[in-house]
Amino acid sequence: MTDTSLFETEDLPSPPGLALARKWRPRDFDSLLGQDHVVKALSHALDQNRLHHAWLFTGTRGVGKTTISRILAKSLNCTGTPENPITKPTSKPCGKCVACLEIDAGRFVDYVEMDAASNRGIGDMIALLEKAIYGPTSGRFKVFMIDEVHMLTTQAFNSMLKTLEEPPAHMKFILATTDPQKIPVTILSRCLQFNLKQMPSALIVNHLKTILVSEKLAIHEGALKIIAKSARGSMRDALSLTDQAIAYSSGNMTEESVRNMLGSLDDRYLVRMIDALAAKNGQELIAISSEMALMSLSFSMALQDLASLLQKIAMAQIIPGSVIDEWPEADDVNRLAQTLSKEEVQLFYQIAITSRADLLLAPEEETGFMMALLRMLAFIPDDGKSGSPIGLPHPQVITPSVKPSAAPLKALLKEDSVKASVAPGKMEFAPLEISPESWRELIKNIQLKGLEGQFALQTELHSYQERSGTIMMTLNTDIPQIATTSSIQKLTQALEAHFNRSIKITVVANEKANTVAREEAKDQAVAQVALEKKIEVDPFLESLKKEIGVSVVEGSIRPLPIQKNQ
Numbered sequence: 001m002t003d004t005s006l007f008e009t010e011d012l013p014s015p016p017g018l019a020l021a022r023k024w025r026p027r028d029f030d031s032l033l034g035q036d037h038v039v040k041a042l043s044h045a046l047d048q049n050r051l052h053h054a055w056l057f058t059g060t061r062g063v064g065k066t067t068i069s070r071i072l073a074k075s076l077n078c079t080g081t082p083e084n085p086i087t088k089p090t091s092k093p094c095g096k097c098v099a100c101l102e103i104d105a106g107r108f109v110d111y112v113e114m115d116a117a118s119n120r121g122i123g124d125m126i127a128l129l130e131k132a133i134y135g136p137t138s139g140r141f142k143v144f145m146i147d148e149v150h151m152l153t154t155q156a157f158n159s160m161l162k163t164l165e166e167p168p169a170h171m172k173f174i175l176a177t178t179d180p181q182k183i184p185v186t187i188l189s190r191c192l193q194f195n196l197k198q199m200p201s202a203l204i205v206n207h208l209k210t211i212l213v214s215e216k217l218a219i220h221e222g223a224l225k226i227i228a229k230s231a232r233g234s235m236r237d238a239l240s241l242t243d244q245a246i247a248y249s250s251g252n253m254t255e256e257s258v259r260n261m262l263g264s265l266d267d268r269y270l271v272r273m274i275d276a277l278a279a280k281n282g283q284e285l286i287a288i289s290s291e292m293a294l295m296s297l298s299f300s301m302a303l304q305d306l307a308s309l310l311q312k313i314a315m316a317q318i319i320p321g322s323v324i325d326e327w328p329e330a331d332d333v334n335r336l337a338q339t340l341s342k343e344e345v346q347l348f349y350q351i352a353i354t355s356r357a358d359l360l361l362a363p364e365e366e367t368g369f370m371m372a373l374l375r376m377l378a379f380i381p382d383d384g385k386s387g388s389p390i391g392l393p394h395p396q397v398i399t400p401s402v403k404p405s406a407a408p409l410k411a412l413l414k415e416d417s418v419k420a421s422v423a424p425g426k427m428e429f430a431p432l433e434i435s436p437e438s439w440r441e442l443i444k445n446i447q448l449k450g451l452e453g454q455f456a457l458q459t460e461l462h463s464y465q466e467r468s469g470t471i472m473m474t475l476n477t478d479i480p481q482i483a484t485t486s487s488i489q490k491l492t493q494a495l496e497a498h499f500n501r502s503i504k505i506t507v508v509a510n511e512k513a514n515t516v517a518r519e520e521a522k523d524q525a526v527a528q529v530a531l532e533k534k535i536e537v538d539p540f541l542e543s544l545k546k547e548i549g550v551s552v553v554e555g556s557i558r559p560l561p562i563q564k565n566q
Contacts, residue, residue: 059196062234198233
């Protein structure tokens with residue numbers, strides 16, 4: 001537990017009503033949480049007086065970039081007390097000298113913080129570098145901290161290159177950013193880079209307990225866990241949410257009040273949802289959605305929490321013993337891991353994470369959320385034993401009722417692959433032999449129209465097998481949105497007419513599928529390149545260029561569609 005004495009404010013009084021994130025900002029390396037790898041490296045460098053001239057701190061919001069910068073500035077400039085004077089940089093600033101107090105108060109003349117988001121031009125950078133010419137006024141070093149440094153313009157970066165590489169001995173640079181990918185490599189190569197980690201939820205909860213004890217407020221661990229989860233690794237966000245929760249609940253920060261404030265979902269609702277999906281109970285899903293709407297809960301947060309719970313269930317299925325007993329939902333996770341199949345859990349998780357973006361497009365959030373649950377219900381793989389979960393033909397796996405008829409496409413199969421031999425009371429078929437290559441020709445020959453035709457073109461034959469006279473086909477598609485009940489049924493009917501067999505199709509979403517349309521596009525592109533090369537050396541066109549100065553408009557050449565039997 002953090003030592004609260006590290007945050008005493010006797011020497012630097014805090015204004016009344018100061019936000020927790022500011023009041024409890026760490027003021028030395030010992031009180032800094034969750035960044036041990038950075039603290040260790042900086043402490044060793046300071047104690048051994050092996051100081052670099054530029055440091056770069058990267059990481060998401062609220063993990064301590066600016067805080068570490070201020071602590072480092074104090075370490076470089078701390079002079080100690082009269083009883084214990086400090087004459088060189090130290091990893092343990094006293095917190096009582098003029099330099100330490102003024103840096104904490106934000107008024108130390110030799111420590112300059114610049115926000116690159118609002119001072120990003122070359123003029124701002126030149127003004128900053130001009131100050132570097134002069135030595136420190138009262139400190140040991142002049143320290144320039146540039147926050148969100150990735151926002152600087154290219155000209156500003158270029159103007160600071162030489163100074164950043166060989167600054168005056170009295171000058172130190174500290175850069176901070178949430179997006180290091182946007183920083184030129186010429187800048188990166190001149191800095192020592194430290195990547196700050198996100199805070200684990202357990203660490204956030206323990207720190208919040210320490211603060212609440214000091215603030216003499218009641219501790220409700222369930223509420224703190226919700227706040228830590230919502231903070232997503234940011235201690236500053238956790239403290240801000242705690243401030244908000246204290247105000248919202250008048251100091252009695254219960255789990256229920258925090259859930260109401262954040263619009264987050266009780267785990268009981270999540271478990272009820274998954275139980276309803278396992279039981280294929282659409283009415284229960286509608287009831288849960290309606291209850292959430294009445295309580296004004298966040299449907300986006302609900303999908304996020306549902307995905308998180310499904311991830312835990314998947315872990316329990318794949319890695320036995322991964323469930324932590326301290327989890328409130330541990331028993332439900334173990335039970336649901338046994339109830340659901342691995343395929344169902346993966347399907348539900350994928351739909352949950354992809355449906356969050358759809359909420360913005362839905363007429364209402366509740367409508368988008370309800371459609372996400374119905375999509376999970378509708379796409380549960382059919383085991384062939386039970387009916388459709390909502391009483392309608394399944395949109396993913398369909399067994400059409402159409403009787404197979406018409407002649408098979410013998411040309412696409414090996415000879416005699418569909419010859420039938422008749423035995424008393426039983427029809428037997430020789431096994432089919434279909435390849436992904438023949439699938440392309442097959443789809444082009446069956447010539448479905450409209451949306452059904454587009455769906456057929458966006459398929460790839462993944463696998464097939466025969467069971468009791470029925471061909472079980474698995475098709476990949478990169479556009480699952482057009483895999484409607486009607487489209488799959490029309491394709492099934494066309495294939496049954498060609499093969500004279502009963503067909504059952506399973507459709508799997510796969511954005512990397514080598515579909516018929518994708519292969520056709522590749523062939524068209526190859527034909528385009530070949531035609532353009534041919535046109536470039538065409539004698540007739542060359543003569544026209546010389547005689548009347550004609551030119552070929554780029555992109556205007558199109559190969560004719562490849563015709564059959566040509």
